[in-house]
Amino acid sequence: MTAPVVRLLRWTRPTRPTTTLAVLAGTATVCCGVGLFATAGWLISRAAQHPDIAALAVAVVAVRFFGIGRGVARYAERLLSHDAAMRSLADVRPRVFARLVPLTPAALPLRSGDLLARVVGDVDAVQDLLVRGLTPAVTALLAGLAATGLVAFLFPPAAVLLAAGLLLGGIGVPALVAAWSRRSGRAAAEAQARLSADVAGILDGAADLLAAGAAPRALADAEAAGRHRSRLAAALARTGGAAVALGVLVAGGTVWAVAGRAASATARGELDPVTLAVVLLASLAAFEAVAPLPAVAVALGAAGRSATRLFDVLDAPIPVTEPGVPAEPPLGPVTVRLSGVGVRYAPEAPWALDGVDLDLPPGRRVAVIGASGSGKSTLAALLFRFRDADAGRVLLDGRDVRAFRTDDVRRLIGGIPADPHVFAGTLQQNLQLALPGADVAQLEEVAQAAGLLDWIRSLPLGWSTPVGQRGSRMSGGQRQRLALAQALLADPRVLVLDEPTAHLDPESRTAVLATILTATAGRTTLLVTHDLAALPEMDEVVVLDAGRVAQRGTHEELLAEAGFYRDVWALEA
């Protein structure tokens, strides 16, 4: 299994030429620094010998060249590495979302805050990987080699000391820092995910928390999580600080060692004093190459953790498979048939649906009822193609649905899922989600059918009325009617309505149900419901019990036999 960080790196392949240029610019920066120090050292020490001014002219020009070149190269390196990182990010985000889409909604096991942290924050690891990880690491290697080569050319014994110091500062210290920060880094990432999830949970459930008087405790918990995260971040920062100090110590120690060795060679007359200055200052400047490496170790560790967390989500098994060569979706009215269908949510879990048969020919309306947990929503999810059957087959005009593209199936079979979502836009924007580009006449027609039009016309802003987060400015009945209007506007050939009157008061429930019965007349419909009032109108009623079909037939047939159906009617009466 390839390491997640390597997989993430592969995704940045298109920007590799820019990254290579950034590395070369970074190397040029450090080399200019070494050149600047070396020529400045040569200039000062040579000037002290009062030579002819002409002898110094080249060095003066070189100092200027390296001084200006260093700034220009640094600017180019920043520009190129950030350009590569931003372009990689722009490239990686759509890939992540494309991988996320087939997992939705059935295979996203995470809390939404945590998921958000992963697909937004952890994707940013790409940027850190390139700008703070890879580019400085390769730059350090190239520039370190160049600087050591220069010193080796001037005074080989000093180069040995310099190479040892650079290895210690460039590998030893970063390795130490990586080991120190591994645990706190992982804990900080986990604490950040927990904090994001807590905050998202509090925002989502604010009304319930307030109503239950649980808000202060939830806030205190989130605050504690925030403090915990800050403590871990501070520990990481301390590690980073200690690494910088250690790096400076190694650089200072190496320069002292080089100075001692070179000075004794000068005293013995083996090295002229001007070269001594050059060797000393070049060695000092060489450490600019390895100075960022402890931070690189921390950044690479964090990027690795981010990549792991990201691929944890992206590698989740996809609940619906796409065919290699998709079949053409059928034209005209379709028949949906379930044949011995079984679904289980985990290999060892009990079957949520077990050997279910169902026939939905064009124009037929079938209701599915049953106790809570009997598998009704699972059946609807199967038809929406949120997941595939683990046993048996779902057939569309006689062909397995897996032969068609998921999007095609969803265009043919659609409706109202359990707990339909209302987006924080206007009424028009929400309704148009079902059919982008629908004109006002179309919107008004379905709004009329869903019993929404009079209310919308009474609003000062009409269709442009903002509905608030999750439709908070609408009543429960209006939200359900909006969902119905969306389903009617999308006009799928098979309409699946999963408890469209859930959470409504008896009055709105009766009204919405009446609307549904009128709107679905003559349409192929599967209605999952707890409402008995709709059942006499249905062509067939299927009673589910622990995932199995316990009873099926028309209202009259089922009333005539002993069982769940007659019992619930008796209870209702």
Ligand SMILES: Nc1ncnc2c1ncn2[C@@H]1O[C@H](COP(=O)(O)OP(=O)(O)OP(=O)(O)O)[C@@H](O)[C@H]1O
């Ligand atoms: N995502 C899931 N992961 C694991 N188990 C699940 C999941 N969704 C449903 N189940 C289980 O599958 C069974 C059927 O659930 P389902 O939601 O289909 O029932 P339901 O009849 O729609 O219930 P209700 O009337 O309360 O909505 C239940 O035992 C439930 O716990």
